[in-house]
Amino acid sequence: MKALIKILAVISVVISSAVFAHVNLEKSSPSDNAMLMTSPEELTLKFSKEVRLVKVSLKNKQGKKVKFGFQPSKEASSEFSWKLPQLAPANYIVDVTFLGKDGHKKKDNFGFMVH
Secondary structure, three states: HHHHHHHHHHHHHHHHHHHHOOEEEEEEEEOOEEEEEEOOOEEEEEEEEEEEEEEEEEEEEEOEOOOOOOOOOOOOOEEEEEEEEOOOOOEEEEEEEEEOOOEEEOOOOOEEOOO
16 A cells, blocks of 8 residues: 555656646737737747747638748747737737647747737
8 A cells, every 4th residue: 555655656746847838939029918099119029948840820810811920940049039020909819839848749829919
């Protein structure tokens, strides 16, 4: 019985450390659900740890993509930023695909509105 408890304790520590090892998008500018009176000048992404960006797309609710110069990152970083073109009033979605140092691929998204 004691051996079983020790094994379960070791398994729970391993699993919990694996869960905490994953990286997340911590902050964005514009922020999720932001309602902006003017077009944002930049798109900024901040992650909990260093990542390599695989894909970042910006599109309006109708699916029309906005080009802003994204290129997949060769170097890992915890913060990325791009100048944005003038955005027309609309709802926008940002889709992000990134790789953590552990090699796990993760996707995230957020939206904002320009009035």
